[in-house]
Amino acid sequence: MVAAAIRVEATTAPTAGSALHVQDVSHQFKLHGEPLAVLERVNLQVAAGEFVAVLGPSGCGKSTLLRLVAGLEPPSAGRLFIDGELIAGPHPSRVVVFQDPTLYPWRTVWRNVALGPEAQGNLQAKRGRVAEALKLVGLTGFENAYPHQLSGGMAQRVALARALVNDPQLLILDEPLGKLDSLTRIAMQSELVSLWQNAGFTVLLVTHDVEEALFLAQRVIVFSDRPARLKTEIVNALPYPRHRGDPRLAELRHAVLAQLGLDATW
Amino acid sequence: MIAQLIRAAAPKPRGAVVALAANDEMQLITIAPAAARARGVPRLVRRASGPLLLLLLWHVLSVTGLLPDTVLAGPATVLSSTAELLASGELQAAIWTSLYRALTGLLIGGSVGVALATISGLFRLGEDLVDAVMQMLRTVPSIALIPLLIIWFGIGEAPKIALIALATAFPLYINVYAGIRNVDVTLVEAGRTLGLSQAGLIRHVVLPGALPNALVGLRYSLAVAWLALVFGEQINATAGIGYLMSNAREFFQTQVIVVCLVVYALLGITVDLIVRVLERTLLSWRPAFSGT
Numbered sequence: 001m002v003a004a005a006i007r008v009e010a011t012t013a014p015t016a017g018s019a020l021h022v023q024d025v026s027h028q029f030k031l032h033g034e035p036l037a038v039l040e041r042v043n044l045q046v047a048a049g050e051f052v053a054v055l056g057p058s059g060c061g062k063s064t065l066l067r068l069v070a071g072l073e074p075p076s077a078g079r080l081f082i083d084g085e086l087i088a089g090p091h092p093s094r095v096v097v098f099q100d101p102t103l104y105p106w107r108t109v110w111r112n113v114a115l116g117p118e119a120q121g122n123l124q125a126k127r128g129r130v131a132e133a134l135k136l137v138g139l140t141g142f143e144n145a146y147p148h149q150l151s152g153g154m155a156q157r158v159a160l161a162r163a164l165v166n167d168p169q170l171l172i173l174d175e176p177l178g179k180l181d182s183l184t185r186i187a188m189q190s191e192l193v194s195l196w197q198n199a200g201f202t203v204l205l206v207t208h209d210v211e212e213a214l215f216l217a218q219r220v221i222v223f224s225d226r227p228a229r230l231k232t233e234i235v236n237a238l239p240y241p242r243h244r245g246d247p248r249l250a251e252l253r254h255a256v257l258a259q260l261g262l263d264a265t266w
Numbered sequence: 267m268i269a270q271l272i273r274a275a276a277p278k279p280r281g282a283v284v285a286l287a288a289n290d291e292m293q294l295i296t297i298a299p300a301a302a303r304a305r306g307v308p309r310l311v312r313r314a315s316g317p318l319l320l321l322l323l324w325h326v327l328s329v330t331g332l333l334p335d336t337v338l339a340g341p342a343t344v345l346s347s348t349a350e351l352l353a354s355g356e357l358q359a360a361i362w363t364s365l366y367r368a369l370t371g372l373l374i375g376g377s378v379g380v381a382l383a384t385i386s387g388l389f390r391l392g393e394d395l396v397d398a399v400m401q402m403l404r405t406v407p408s409i410a411l412i413p414l415l416i417i418w419f420g421i422g423e424a425p426k427i428a429l430i431a432l433a434t435a436f437p438l439y440i441n442v443y444a445g446i447r448n449v450d451v452t453l454v455e456a457g458r459t460l461g462l463s464q465a466g467l468i469r470h471v472v473l474p475g476a477l478p479n480a481l482v483g484l485r486y487s488l489a490v491a492w493l494a495l496v497f498g499e500q501i502n503a504t505a506g507i508g509y510l511m512s513n514a515r516e517f518f519q520t521q522v523i524v525v526c527l528v529v530y531a532l533l534g535i536t537v538d539l540i541v542r543v544l545e546r547t548l549l550s551w552r553p554a555f556s557g558t
Contacts, residue, residue, distance in 0.1 A: 070459050092461035102456040106474045106551045115470065116460040148553040166460065 017202035018083050018093065018169035020046040020069065025078030026227075027064055037227035038064045041078070044221065044230065048083075051196055051203045053213035056223030056231075057260065062206040065228070066174050069204060070096045082170065092116050092166040097176040101155035103147040109134070109158050110143035116166040126165065133161040136195065153184035164195070171196075173205040177212065186244075189215055193240055210256050214249055215242055222259045232259050339521035344528075347521040356510065361529060363506040367423065368495045368533075371430025376487055378431070379438035380480070387446030387476070388468065400439055408433040408490075409497050416501060426498035433494035437486035445479025446472055478549055485541050492534050 022044040028035045038061040046052045056062045068075050071090040080087040082094065095116070103112050113133055117126035134140055137157035147155055156176060163171060173192075177185045193216060196203050207213050213220045220234045236252055243249075257263050321341060327333040328340025335343060351357035382400060385392035408429060415425040449472050457471045499508020507526050514522035 072455055072458060090458040090461070092459070094459070096456070096459045098452060098456065100452060102450075102452045104453060104471065104474070106477070106549075108551075115457070115462075119457075119460055119462045119466050119470070146551045146553075148551070162460070172459075 017049040017200055019048040020044070020170060020202065020204065021081040021084075022065070022069070023079045023081065025065075025068060025075045025080060027061070027068060027073075027076045028227075039068075039075075040227040040229050042228065042230055046202055046204060049200055049202055050219065051193075051205070051217045053205045053207055053217035053220045054223060055207060055210060055213045055220055055256065055260075056228060057225050058208055060223050060226050061228035062208075062223055063174050066096065066172050066204065066206050069170070070094055070172050072096075092120065093169045094172060095163040095166050095168045096172040096174060097156075097159050097163050099175040099178045101147070101152075101159040103155055103158055103162075105147050107147075108143065109139060109145050109147070109150070112147070112158055113162045113165050116162060120166075129165050129167075130161075133165040134158075136164060137161045137191070153180050153188065156180060156188070160195075164199070167199075168201050170202045170204060173203060173207075175207055176205075178207070178209075185212075190241070192216060193242075197240060210253055210260075211244075211249075214252050214256065215244065220256065222256060234259075335520060336518055337520065339519075339524055343521045344524045347519075348525050351510075351522070351525060357525070357529070360505065360507045360510045360526075361533070364495060364499065364508070365533065367426050367498065367506065368430060368491045371427045371494065372434045372487060372491045374427065375431030375434035375491075376438050376484070379435035379483075379487070380442050382435075383439045383442035383446065387443045388472070397443070400436070404436040404440070408436075408494060412497065412501065421502040425501055426495075426503075429498045430491050430494040433490045434487040437490060438480070438483040441479045441483025441486065442476060445476030445483075448479065449475035478552065481541065481545050481548065484544075485538065488537050488541060489534070492530060492537075496530065 022042055025039055025042045026037070027039040028037045030036070042065065044052075054062050054065065064073075067073050068080055069087065071087050071094065087094075104115070107115065110130060114123055114126075114130045117123040117130070131140070134143065137160050139154065139157055139161065142150070142154070142158075147158070150158065156179075160176070177188055180188065189212060192203075203217075205213070205217060214234075214236055218236055220236060222231045222233065223229065224231045234252060234256060238246065238248060254263065254266050257266060324333070325341045328335075328338075328342070333340065339347070348357070382396050386396040386400070387393070411432060412425070412429065415428050419425040419428055453471055453475065454467060457467050462470060496508065499506050500512065503509035503512065507529055511523055511526045514520075514526070
């Protein structure tokens with residue numbers, strides 16, 4: 001008798017990512033009772049699988065846009081769509097990596113990464129993914145360490161693994177490398193690119209580092225001073241892997257700095 | 267290669283060092299600071315010598331008659347008195363009665379304090395309703411309520427337990443409330459983006475975040491529980507350590523009073539020790555300053 005062998009292959013085929021549509025979004029805060037306009041009629045389309053960076057002067061409202069995309073706040077006016085559906089609140093398919101690792105100090109590295117699946121109630125099925133995500137960010141062997149035992153770069157890798165384990169369709173990066181030392185930052189920039197290329201999710205990155213935006217993204221959106229408006233966008237069609245010394249990157253950098261009114265520093 | 271980059275650039279946290287093994291893998295090695303290691307005479311011996319000298323002085327003053335028994339009985343008398351009280355079973359019975367009062371009061375007061383703190387910590391409506399009242403009431407010294415408690419509950423067990431419950435509710439309330447309100451908002455937001463529900467946020471983020479403060483509150487509550495116990499047991503007690511003491515006062519048995527004082531102290535130390543162990547196990551994730 002021949003036993004029929006049924007094999008279920010793990011289907012972790014790269015997904016194409018989500019498309020984002022920001023439609024006429026304005027947002028304001030209340031500061032001492034006075035309304036403070038942060039975003040003004042922002043329109044933005046991000047295609048599925050695209051890597052887009054948002055660049056702008058400090059405090060211009062870039063991070064606010066990310067918070068709206070993440071669903072942490074509703075916009076004052078306008079609408080945001082993900083794959084044609086209105087964004088109504090946070091969802092693990094649109095997970096955020098913040099500037100600070102925001103790890104839970106009472107959870108080990110493993111349990112920090114596992115929190116997403118635990119919240120979804122499918123931790124048992126996703127145990128393998130947790131290990132995989134930790135391996136992806138190079139932290140195998142640190143499962144039982146507590147956040148206070150990690151360096152800044154390692155903690156940020158844990159935060160990245162914690163996001164990746166949810167199989168995000170849109171990865172929202174809010175200056176995730178902003179507080180790292182420059183060597184770690186360079187290493188992690190290259191890792192981000194290869195993660196994005198392998199997993200195929202959409203990336204929306206906020207940064208104030210012109211070089212980082214150009215090195216990573218296919219398209220760089222430049223915001224004006226507050227209230228943030230879309231100023232220009234620069235399409236960077238250079239193929240990956242890119243090289244920091246590429247003279248074409250330097251040219252683009254010059255152009256972006258000019259847009260930010262900083263070309264006197266060139 | 268990447269590992270080497272991190273090693274070169276990362277700040278080294280105290281007590282833990284990232285080391286690069288021969289096979290190019292990172293490892294965590296915990297290194298105890300030199301100050302934590304013993305030097306010369308063992309620490310325990312050094313610390314014990316002070317109290318022992320004091321005990322010796324007390325004994326010398328007693329046997330030479332400089333300190334009469336009617337003022338303060340000497341250590342030898344106290345020891346024999348302890349043996350007598352233990353042999354008759356009086357001391358054990360008194361300890362159990364007092365311990366029962368303290369723990370029952372703490373359980374009632376602590377539960378109320380934690381419950382109210384959770385309500386006003388988690389919900390703004392709860393805060394508006396509960397917090398102002400609690401902040402107002404906590405300024406009243408609970409000992410001052412004894413006359414009222416006697417009128418309400420008589421002179422049995424009830425006013426004693428009520429006094430302890432009242433006294434212990436506030437430290438736990440204040441600390442748990444502060445703990446909940448001090449939870450880092452970015453941790454809550456990160457939890458929301460990871461898909462945690464409201465209940466999940468409370469369970470996985472808010473309550474663990476409030477735990478260190480809650481344990482501080484527990485220690486305070488225990489301290490005031492003993493204080494309230496001592497006062498409460500002055501209310502017409504017919505059992506317990508306080509009863510033993512007031513009886514001894516009637517007969518000028520200073521040795522029994524000393525025994526009772528020591529028992530109060532030992533109970534306090536024991537319970538404090540339990541909380542310390544609790545802290546060490548529940549808060550093992552915290553980087554603690556170990557002293558220099």
